[in-house]
Amino acid sequence: MEGEHFAIDHQGLSLILLEDWGLPQLFLDALNLSLEPETTETTRIARFASQLIFARQIARYCLADDGYKAYLLTDLTIQASRHNLAEAALIDFVGQVIEEWHEWGKLIEVHTDIQQSIPVVSCEEAILSGLDLLLIDDDAVMLTRLSNQLTDAGHRVGTCCNSEAALQYVIERQPQMVIINGNMKPGDGLVLCKMLRISDFGKNLYFIMYGATESEDALVEALDAGIDAYLTKPVSLRVLLAHIRAGHRIVVLKQELEKESRDIQHYTAELATANRRLRIMANTDILTSLPNRRYALERLAQEWATAQRCKLPMCVLMLDLDHFKSVNDTFGHGVGDQVLTHIAKLMKEASRANDIVCRLGGEEFLIIAPNTDGSVALLLAERIRISIEKNQYKGLVQHQLITVSIGVAGSVGDKPGWNELMKLADQALYCVKHRSRNRVQLATI
Numbered sequence: 001m002e003g004e005h006f007a008i009d010h011q012g013l014s015l016i017l018l019e020d021w022g023l024p025q026l027f028l029d030a031l032n033l034s035l036e037p038e039t040t041e042t043t044r045i046a047r048f049a050s051q052l053i054f055a056r057q058i059a060r061y062c063l064a065d066d067g068y069k070a071y072l073l074t075d076l077t078i079q080a081s082r083h084n085l086a087e088a089a090l091i092d093f094v095g096q097v098i099e100e101w102h103e104w105g106k107l108i109e110v111h112t113d114i115q116q117s118i119p120v121v122s123c124e125e126a127i128l129s130g131l132d133l134l135l136i137d138d139d140a141v142m143l144t145r146l147s148n149q150l151t152d153a154g155h156r157v158g159t160c161c162n163s164e165a166a167l168q169y170v171i172e173r174q175p176q177m178v179i180i181n182g183n184m185k186p187g188d189g190l191v192l193c194k195m196l197r198i199s200d201f202g203k204n205l206y207f208i209m210y211g212a213t214e215s216e217d218a219l220v221e222a223l224d225a226g227i228d229a230y231l232t233k234p235v236s237l238r239v240l241l242a243h244i245r246a247g248h249r250i251v252v253l254k255q256e257l258e259k260e261s262r263d264i265q266h267y268t269a270e271l272a273t274a275n276r277r278l279r280i281m282a283n284t285d286i287l288t289s290l291p292n293r294r295y296a297l298e299r300l301a302q303e304w305a306t307a308q309r310c311k312l313p314m315c316v317l318m319l320d321l322d323h324f325k326s327v328n329d330t331f332g333h334g335v336g337d338q339v340l341t342h343i344a345k346l347m348k349e350a351s352r353a354n355d356i357v358c359r360l361g362g363e364e365f366l367i368i369a370p371n372t373d374g375s376v377a378l379l380l381a382e383r384i385r386i387s388i389e390k391n392q393y394k395g396l397v398q399h400q401l402i403t404v405s406i407g408v409a410g411s412v413g414d415k416p417g418w419n420e421l422m423k424l425a426d427q428a429l430y431c432v433k434h435r436s437r438n439r440v441q442l443a444t445i
C-alpha cells in the first residue's frame with residue numbers, strides 16, 4: 001500500500017533518512033539485511049543484522065501483554081540461544097530493559113504503559129503471507145524440486161533428508177506444517193509423526209504425507225499415526241498446494257483457538273485477583289485498614305473453635321475510646337478520623353503478631369488474643385492503654401488526653417462460647433466506663 005502510493009515504504013524511507021544523517025554504511029547494510037528474511041550467512045554484517053532482529057524481538061516482547069509475551073517467549077528463547085544467551089540471563093536482561101525503558105519514558109515524557117496483545121491474523125491474510133514449511137525427503141532431487149516449487153508459491157521452506165534432522169529442525173524452528181515422504185526408511189515418517197504428536201509443539205503441526213502406496217491399510221495406519229492428509233505419488237503440485245491451503249486454514253484456526261484459550265486464562269486470572277481484592281475490601285475497615293466487624297466475628301468463631309479443639313485458653317479485649325465525641329465536636333470529624341487512624345496504629349503496634357486487632361465500628365475496637373490466658377491478656381490491655389495515653393495525636397491543642405477503656409474476657413475449655421465471651425468483655429468495659437475511664441478490667445465469670 002505504501003509502495004503503491006508513495007513509491008517507497010517506511011523502511012526504505014528510514015534507511016534514506018539514516019544515510020542522510022550520516023550513519024556509517026556498515027550499520028545501514030546491517031539494518032537493510034535485518035529487514036529481509038533471515039539468512040544463514042555468517043558475515044560480520046549478517047551477524048549484526050541478526051542482532052538487530054533479536055533486538056526488535058526483545059522490543060516487541062517488552063511491549064506485549066502477558067498473553068502475547070507467553071506467545072513470543074519460545075521464539076525469543078531460540079533467538080537468545082543463537083546469541084549465546086541462556087533463558088535465565090535473557091529474562092533478567094529483558095526485565096532490566098523494561099525497567100530502564102519506563103525510567104527513560106518518564107524523563108522524555110513518553111507513555112510507556114503500552115500493552116499490545118497478540119495480533120489477530122485473519123485466515124485470508126495468513127494464507128496470503130505464506131507458511132513456514134518443513135519438507136522431508138531422502139531423495140535429494142525431489143527435495144530440491146518441491147522446495148523450489150513451494151518457495152515460488154510464496155512459502156518459506158526448510159528441508160531435511162531424514163527424520164532425525166527433521167526432529168531437530170522442528171524443535172528449533174517450529175514450522176507450521178510438515179510435508180514428508182512416507183517411503184523413506186520403512187515406518188520412519190510415521191514414527192516421527194507419532195513422536196511429534198505427543199509433544200506440545202508437535203500437536204498443532206499439520207502433516208502431509210506423500211507416498212507410493214495406495215493400500216487401504218497403509219492409509220489407515222498413516223491417519224492413525226496422526227497424519228492429516230495423504231497424497232499418492234506422483235504428487236501433483238496443484239493438489240499439494242490445495243492441501244496446504246486447507247491445512248493452513250486449520251493451522252490458523254488452531255492458533256486462534258489457542259489465543260482465545262490464553263485470553264480466557266488471562267481473564268480468569270484477572271477475575272480471581274479482582275475477587276480476592278473484593279474479599280479483602282469486604283473484610284477491611286476503610287478508614288483504619290484494620291479488619292472490620294464482619295471479619296472480627298467470623299475470625300472470633302474460628303479462633304474459639306481452634307482453642308476448644310486444642311484445649312488452649314483465649315481472650316478477647318473490647319476497647320472503647322473515652323469521650324471521643326468531644327474530639328469531633330471540638331476539632332471536626334476530619335480530625336476525629338485522623339485520631340482514630342492514629343490510635344488504630346498504636347493498638348496494632350502494642351499487640352503481638354498473633355493478636356487480631358479489629359475495628360468493630362465508630363470508636364470501638366476488638367482484639368482477639370489466641371492462646372492467651374486472662375493475666376497475660378490484662379498485661380496486653382494495659383500495654384495498649386498506656387501506649388494510647390502516652391502517644392497523643394499531635395494537634396489536639398488544649399484538649400483533654402485521649403484515653404481508652406478496655407474490658408477483657410477469657411475462655412478455657414468450652415465455656416463460655418464466643419458470643420458469651422464478647423458479652424462478658426462488653427460488660428467489663430461497661431463497668432470501667434461507669435466507675436471511671438482509662439482503665440482495664442477482667443470480666444468475672
Ligand code: GH3
Nearest residue numbers: 320321322323324325326328333336337361362363
Ligand atoms: P464514652 O467515653 O462514653 O465512650 O464517650 P464517647 O463520646 O466516646 O461515646 P459516644 O458513644 O457518646 O460517642 C462516640 C462518638 O464517636 C460519636 C461519634 O461522633 C464518634 N464516631 C463514631 N464513628 C466515627 C468515625 O468514623 N469518625 C469520627 N471522626 N468519629 C466517629
Ligand code: MG
Nearest residue numbers: 320362363364
Ligand atoms: Mg462507643
Ligand code: MG
Nearest residue numbers: 320321322323
Ligand atoms: Mg467512646
